[in-house]
Amino acid sequence: MVVVANRFRRGIRMLAGLAVGGSLLVAGCSSQIQFADPLAGQPTPVARPAVKPHGPVAPTPTPSTAPSTPTPRPSESTPAPTPTPTPTKAPKPTEAPKPKAILAAGASGDQVRELQARLKQLDWFAEKVTGTYGPVTTAGVKGFQGKRELRVTGEVDQKTWDALLDRTRQPTKAELADKPAKPAILSRGDAGDKVKELQARLKQLDWFDVAITGTYGPVTEAGVEGFQEKRKLDVTGAVDQKTWDTLLGLTREPTRAELADAVPTASTKGLDERCLTGRAICISKRTNHLVWLIDGKPKLEMDVRFGSDELPTREGTFSVLRKKKDVISNLYHTKMPYSMFFSGGQAVHYSADFAARGYNGASHGCVNVRNWDGIVALYAQARVGDKVIVYS
Structure with a gap:
């Protein structure tokens, strides 16, 4: 009996050991497992074996003996101080150099006469052409410059002069002398057979290269101006008696086909x-x-x-x-x-x-x-x- 009891206890202990080893398999669900000892009458607690951590173990910090002073943090409600910028002086704008004047107040001579006559063509000078650059000429130059978005100085620089030349024609001798123009036989705005003849005669001399219409428009005016300049007549763009006589002398009587602006054909009609x-x-x-x-x-x-x-x-x-x-x-x-x-x-x-x-x-x-x-x-x-x- 004694032997049997000893074996029985030994077996119980073996089972207990297996149970202790089995606790590793369920460590995630229970921290401790107890087995009843049938011989002792009290449950024997079985300690859960410690699990060694993988990798290096962090050292335990040693508490400092000196009390640490916490670093104060700025309050979120208190804004950080803004640095005061150093004021800088704005640079003064550099003005463009004033263009060199070709003609200005106080000037006189033939070029001033031409200036006044050209301004007169554009209604920027309404006085008599004198050849003296005075206040009226200055006002006219200013008006022209402002109209053409040029620098308004009242003085004629190269840019102003070029712009004036582009918009005007060469003044006639009569205009430079401020003499009244000779009466015109034909001028811009006229229409009829006489204008057709004018255009046909200008065409013979290559001063008119568009269709003959019988209407005195800008192309006819330009043709008359070119003819007058070539023949050293007063360049007005209007046909006075001298211009007409000169044109008749240099051209022949236009044919009906020419007056009708008919396209010439390879016809032998009228030939010997x-x-x-x-x-x-x-x-x-x-x-x-x-x-x-x-x-x-x-x-x-x-x-x-x-x-x-x-x-x-x-x-x-x-x-x-x-x-x-x-x-x-x-x-x-x-x-x-x-x-x-x-x-x-x-x-x-x-x-x-x-x-x-x-x-x-x-x-x-x-x-x-x-x-x-x-x-x-x-x-x-x-x-x-x-x-x-x-x-x-």
């Missing part, structure tokens, strides 16, 4: 029958016209001028005898560029006098051409032996 075959320079004294044809097809057309009654241009059927580009007449000592001789010393050639004076003059018997490009083209195409037909 001798011109309609082969290669022919066909020249009509009746129309003052030259037509260059090949096999009856017109290739070039241009105005021509003839000799006077004392030195007439011969009529008949001729041929090109010789060609010479640079010729000076032995008799009259005048230049005859691009000459094509057809009867003795008579030739078809360019005439600077015809280009300048128009029908106010006459040749010494030759056929004068005033179209430079036209004569150059004809000279290049015509050959020695080609027909020259001159008829009335």
Whole structure:
């Protein structure tokens, strides 16, 4: 019995040991497990084994003997002090240098006259042109500068002068002398057949290159101004009697087709029958016209001028005898560029006098051409032996 009891106790102890080892498996759910000892009558507590931590163990801090003084923190309700900025002086703006004046108060002379006349065209000067730069001229310059968003100084610098030149025309002698303009026959705003004739005549001289309308507008005015300046007339843009007489002298009577602004066609209507075959320079004294044809097809057309009654241009059927580009007449000592001789010393050639004076003059018997490009083209195409037909 004693032996059996001892074994029984030993077995109980073994079970208790297993239970202690099993407590590692459930350490997350219970911190202590008790087993009843049937022999002792009191439960025997089984201690949970300690688990060693993994990794290094932090040392236990040693409390300081000196009391620590807490660092005061600023209250959230108390704003931090703002540093006072050091005041700095703003730099003074640098003014742009004043442009150099070409004309200013106190000046006098022809350029001041031109200034006043140009300001007068734009209604910035309403007094008499005197050539003296006074308060009225200064006020006019200021008004012009302000209008054109230029620096308002009352003095004429280069920029002001250039702007004034761009918006005005060259003053006439009458304007510079402050004389009343001559009465105009035709001027801007007019309309009718007379304006058509004006435009057609200007077109003959390449001073009008748009459709003939019969209305005197800015293009017609510009053409008249160009013609007047070229002929050293008063440049007004309006046609006075002197301008009209000069224009008549340099041009021929416009055809109906020209007045209607019809596009010229390759028509042989009105040409001499001798011109309609082969290669022919066909020249009509009746129309003052030259037509260059090949096999009856017109290739070039241009105005021509003839000799006077004392030195007439011969009529008949001729041929090109010789060609010479640079010729000076032995008799009259005048230049005859691009000459094509057809009867003795008579030739078809360019005439600077015809280009300048128009029908106010006459040749010494030759056929004068005033179209430079036209004569150059004809000279290049015509050959020695080609027909020259001159008829009335």
